[in-house]
Amino acid sequence: MHDYTPAGDGVFALEQVLMLQTGKPYPLGASFDGEGVNFALFSEHASRVELCLFDATGRLETHRIALAACTNGVWHGYLPQAKPGQLYGYRVHGEYAPQRGQRFNPHKVLLDPYAKAVFGQFAIDDANLGYCPQDQTQINTQDNTPVAQKAIVVAEAFDWGDDTAPQTPWANTVIYEAHVRGLTQLHPDIPAAIRGSYAAIAHPVMLAHYQRLGISAIELLPVHLHADEPRLQKLGLENYWGYNTLSFFAPEPTYWSGREGTTPLAEFREMVKALHKAGIEVILDVVFNHTAETDELGPTLSFRGIDNASYYVLNAQHPEYYENWTGCGNVLNIGHPRVLQLVMDSLRYWVSECHVDGFRFDLAPILGRVNGGYSLCAPFFAALAQDPLLANTKLIAEPWDIGAGGYQLGHFPLAWAEWNDQYRDVMRKFWLHDGVNRALFARRFAASSDTFYRPHRQPSTSVNFVTAHDGFNLRDLVSYNHKHNHANKEHNRDGHSHNLSWNCGVEGPSNDEGVKLLRLRASKALLATLLLSQGTPMLLAGDELGHSQQGNNNAYCQNNDITWLNWGAGSQADGELIDYIAELIRIRRECQALSSNTWWTSQPDAAGVTDVVWLNPSASPMQPHDWDDHGGRAMMVWLSNQFLILMNASAHQVHFHLPPLNEGEWTMRLASTGDTQSDFSGRDCRVAARSVTILQLKK
Known part of the structure; x- marks a missing residue:
């Protein structure tokens, strides 16, 4: 820029x-x-x-x-x-x-x-x-x-004024994952001169959008200075996502608006300050597992020429080669005291000098490797735990890498949260495919307690998501059966092929009203499940707009309108999905079972309130055969004696008999079909195929 x-x-x-x-x-x-x-x-x-x-x-x-x-x-x-x-x-x-x-x-x-x-x-x-x-x-x-x-050489003073970190409790956290450029590059109500910049992220139009949605934190894809790999440059492409870091302290200058009197660092700080004032936390996606110098054939830009044997994990038998647990050509040697110091100094810098509120660690098991194997006693984990500045920040792991024993979901330290890909896959299967019984659905809905529960860990540990920057976004998840990554110039070989997506009958865009309705219902059902599950929900920016990446499920190198969010004509930015998500987040915050951050027990507390009751469509408690029935596609979840969630993942309408009440009555709060009146009598409710209805107890 x-x-x-x-x-x-x-x-x-x-x-x-x-x-x-x-x-x-x-x-x-x-x-x-x-x-x-x-x-x-x-x-x-x-x-x-x-x-x-x-x-x-x-x-x-x-x-x-x-x-x-x-x-x-x-x-x-x-x-x-x-x-x-x-x-x-x-x-x-x-x-x-x-x-x-x-x-x-x-x-x-x-x-x-x-x-x-x-x-x-x-x-x-x-x-x-x-x-x-x-x-x-x-x-x-x-x-x-x-x-x-x-x-x-930098010595930029900055007036933070009365800046105060929101310090949103984990139980009230709703994360919004976004790319600095892609979020605002096409926004018609933001001045063209600052679109795609740090300044645009904090523009009043965007602040109003975050507050309308109800999100509490924005998680930004990497903002550390990065380099485009030589392979991509030769293809005329860029590393758009930015997971190819060269400097762990410098903000990426291409996300700077270039406004006179500012610098990238100053503009980043202004962004954080404005977001904090709006009550929004800032979480940075950071890459400390490898650097932009790639493998032994890569350039000598920094670490390699300063002290190769200290900064990188080398192959023990052939030190001319690098270990490659990242798939990016090298592995940063966090086990070395000075490299660990570098990482810790970077994290402290972004908290102390830039006031960020947390970090999402890319390929996080690498940070916990000791002599090649993963360990909870790794120096990096110990250093973080004892650091008075960092110990209270939000720490989120991407809990896998490609090395031996690299899948570590559920095995991070107590204070960490973790991206839960098991949640993603089960919810996609439940709503878009067969093969998931209600027992597995319930486990994932209840913060994957089978994976994360242990003394002193909380349900918020499970960062639930249905879509993320990597993979299909929500619109494409219900529009494509297959990836369409030809624009990446790898002959469609890149990207994951196991997407658990469903095109609702037509591959790609469709003008068929029936197909469009089915896609919208499936999207709304997935969003309702995400935002009403126990754990920490993460939304992908653009899903609320119906943005499509044209079937590209690995758009890391697409710095164009494939990834830039569509805020204008042809999108669903008319507010339907935005208001729907906002209402779901309001319900979430009103519900004690979702805001208490304590594991559900299905037992009444001292006040007689039961956190969760699982019911079949006839309003009877779920029995073993109900849980294990792979054909069972409908159920009710009663939360805090207050909200009754009716879920129907089947292809046909289901009649629900509502549980009887000693006092009060059931009232309609929200229906994913948009129809809040039909087929609801107060004692019975008919729920359309692939939809969610939420009832509220009014006394």
């Missing part, structure tokens, strides 16, 4: 003599104290580290100064009169011996892992390769100064 051009007054003239002082080994990175800048870089195996300074264009190296001091593996120096805005990088000397795990190459300008702002973008260039393209065993002596990304 815009180039982030640093201030030029921090650049030294060539003839100026620079006297580098010893400085301090902490904090790592570039730290401005008002009079100069302290530089500190960890490299355990380096023989020499040089600080490189550049002019404002980033193409001219003005100075190269050796950091003579090294304390416990941290090379450091203090440069008087250096100022914010100064461009810098490092050249790190040492052994170039891939067969022994080291890839030092002083011909490469390297990005500071602690850079809080970055100049330039990564582009394919042989100069960024540490090895000789003709012979990978030989060092590449081509200097990469003109194309290397440079760090920028």
